[in-house]
Amino acid sequence: xxxxxxxxxxxxxxxxxxxxxxxxxxxxxxxxxxxxxxxxxxxxxxxxxxxxxxxxxxxxxxxxxxxxxxxxxxxxxxxxxxxxxxxxxxxxxxxxxxxxxxxxxxxxxxxxxxxxxxxxxxxxxxxxxxxxxxxxxxxxxxxxxxxxxxxxxxxxxxxxxxxxxxxxxxxxxxxxxxxxxxxx
Numbered sequence: 001x002x003x004x005x006x007x008x009x010x011x012x013x014x015x016x017x018x019x020x021x022x023x024x025x026x027x028x029x030x031x032x033x034x035x036x037x038x039x040x041x042x043x044x045x046x047x048x049x050x051x052x053x054x055x056x057x058x059x060x061x062x063x064x065x066x067x068x069x070x071x072x073x074x075x076x077x078x079x080x081x082x083x084x085x086x087x088x089x090x091x092x093x094x095x096x097x098x099x100x101x102x103x104x105x106x107x108x109x110x111x112x113x114x115x116x117x118x119x120x121x122x123x124x125x126x127x128x129x130x131x132x133x134x135x136x137x138x139x140x141x142x143x144x145x146x147x148x149x150x151x152x153x154x155x156x157x158x159x160x161x162x163x164x165x166x167x168x169x170x171x172x173x174x175x176x177x178x179x180x181x182x183x184x
Contacts, residue, residue, distance in 0.1 A: 045122055046091050047114060048073065050098040057122070063090055066097050066109055077106060094124040126183050128166055129159040139180045146171050
């Protein structure tokens with residue numbers, strides 16, 4: 001193959017690689033790493049687990065329930081009356097819906113909250129009144145000792161109400177509060 005043809009092929013390959021590289025990049029918000037996920041407005045982020053055909057993270061419309069998630073993924077699956085009543089409640093961002101099937105019928109359906117680390121990565125706001133000691137310790141600048149103090153203060157003095165309520169805990173100041181604010 002002549003030298004000019006090889007050079008033309010190399011240039012074409014380089015152009016193709018560069019265009020694929022730039023098209024594949026996802027712009028991130030200011031101050032965010034690429035690992036952070038941002039849900040679109042009007043949607044909630046839930047994880048479907050267990051016997052769903054395709055378990056994983058899903059963006060569902062606000063107001064969706066576990067029943068609607070089952071109907072979208074397993075159309076025509078009958079729901080027992082006891083499960084249908086409990087599954088009709090609205091889902092919130094950060095919930096995990098686990099489905100267990102027995103044959104073609106729903107045997108069990110449960111909901112729980114995602115862990116703090118997963119919620120932080122997905123950009124789902126945390127609630128200072130619901131975090132446990134281990135979850136507080138996941139936040140930057142909050143170690144096991146300070147997280148124990150935060151939970152003990154909440155048990156003794158009641159709910160914080162908002163993130164600013166955490167300022168009453170010794171060891172939490174405006175600087176530390178500013179460092180963790182983006183997760184709430």
